[in-house]
Amino acid sequence: MPSSSAQDETESGTVTPSRDFQQATRLLETRLFHQYMTSTYHTLSQDGLSGHHLSMTIPRMAASCPYLLDSIHAFSALHLASVEPDNRTSWLNHAVRYQSQACAGLSMVLPEISPPDYEPAFVSSIIIMLFAMGSRVLSVENRPLDPISVILEARTLMSGPAMLLSRILEGGVEAQLNGWLCAPDTQESLQIGEHYHNGNSVENTRVLFGLHKDILTSLDRLRSMIDIRKGADQPIYEGTWQRLHQAVKPWPKIGPYGGPLAWPLSLSDKFSALLQEGDWVARVLLLHYGIAMRLLCHRWYVRDWGRRLVLATLEPLDEIPQEWEETFSWIRRDAARED
Template sequence: MPLRRSHTKSRKGCLECKRRHVKCDEGIPKCTLCKKRKLECRYPHPNEGEDSPMASSSAQDETESGTVTPPRDFPLATRLLETRLFHQYLTSTYHTLSRDGLSAHHLSMTIPRMAASCPYLLDSIHAFSALHLASVETDNRASWLDHAVRYQSQACAGLSKVLPEMSPQDYEPAFVSSIIIMLFAIGSRVLSLEARPLDPLLVVLEARTLISGPAMLFSRIKEGGIDAQLDGWLCAPDTQESLESGKNDQDIMTSLARLHSIIDTRKGSDQPTYCATWQQLQQAIEPWPKIGPHGGPLAWPLFLSDKFSSLLQHGDWIARVLFLHYGVAMRLLCHRWYVRDWGRRLVWATLQQLDEIPQDWEETISWIRRAAARED
């Protein structure tokens, strides 16, 4: 009777190799088989396959307590992936954030140390690093995006468990994680492989919701009187963008000045809303190429009022023109990998919704079109 040939089963391999019942070499971001056959390579969650009651109970207890202890048989693919992502953050990704007016020391030293005892912060770092890799390794973009989305989901789930009963010690890691989650939301739209129609106002209101989280936590940090590890991290007023001041930002300020003159002549109940929105936009752009204390164009959605949103939804032309200036202002950030042409896309999507342009606004809209189309 012939001996039955033994077969080593890949218990920690990718889902495609499991489906085909073949040995997986657990390559990152793609195993050899998936790379050769040009297949989407996805790995199961680290806890999948741990079927014992003890493992399930342990995982549940760890999730509820907000801490995670790696299982003894931690999948090799996951270990390699997370090492690669953390290495990417420490050697490359954090440098891209330090240009935003954030302390490079805190980004490279304090925050990684904080993440070592905070799973949701670590997950947010892994997610953002995977997204960064998706932007530079275009051949593997789909795989990196898949990893990025899974870690982002874990980060959001972990943060949501902490928020209801947050202690002062949680403020700083939650603040950093919420900042990274917000930047991820912007970057994932820019890098997404899906070409979905864009609702500009909805997108900006979603950004307002995301930014409100870090803003609330930052207020708690300032009011808490605790020994802040992030003291000096937000040094935006003293940090200059690597992109030098140019014609585009000067043109925006000139156009905003003309718009302010028009707003001054529009008396009525909506004028205070116009004035407040204009001032917030001017404060976001005027310090350029410095970020400024108000967070620059990226933070402008935080200050949008519901009244302004309502005016925009009802086709108010001053509200439309103010919003379009925000899209042009976002073009100033086009050299950041997680922003790129986001400002241009907002402008085009808004212009597509416009009906006949009133004669009074034709010159302004014509300038906005040229500014959005300009190659920087």
């Protein structure tokens, strides 16, 4: 006598997933949701920012929003890849599958998005963006970074959340995320997980504060060099420098501009063109951003991403103009020190 699944296939004329596959998927998704609720959401919460929305409001949204639920499953699987290195490949495969489902689901909603979807789409797009960074960090392929492609991809990925946030803040919808959005006083946790860093956390914190001071000093020196330059590109340099300084200075607070993580969103097409042309000021600004991202190395989905961006930017450079020798010497020294 045929099995019930075989009978279903015969009657419907289509092949349905086997019961074993369905059960395996249920167990996997239960594991991933448990991971989010017990661990992953903590890694997204920062000091001074209540985890209530991450642990209560967002899971409740996901219960009626498949693409948001897929985003959570993808990010949780990626987190498991970072804490279970022996199973990294398996977790990465699950992560990529759910990320693809999340992106496909979100892309279907965005063209004609309505107010009820603003917040779940915003949260999902944030998670998708963080996933893109984390997957580069954890990839078993360890492909070299193309700095310009990476920064432009980051800008593109951030444009979605930024658009949705502006619609949420315009009002007219019942904001479930009130009290979570736009919290400039939120502060970095600076707690470094044992699975990534070994050593004294007090010493690690001291190093980060020293690095922050060095970045601001170097940015001040860079601003002096920009001020004496003449030409049509000077306003582009000044505006890009200003936004980078605003992103870095409040650290360890996130600040009103989203901190270093959000800086690519502010980049203009003209600055992007200068980067692609190999403009030296544009390169130096990008290198300062890479160094600034090292302030976030305690986040498992960032880790040594900033250092890798710096090294990839430095690698093809042969002769350094004399005016930049001091700046590049400092950048190279910092890049030589592993996160």
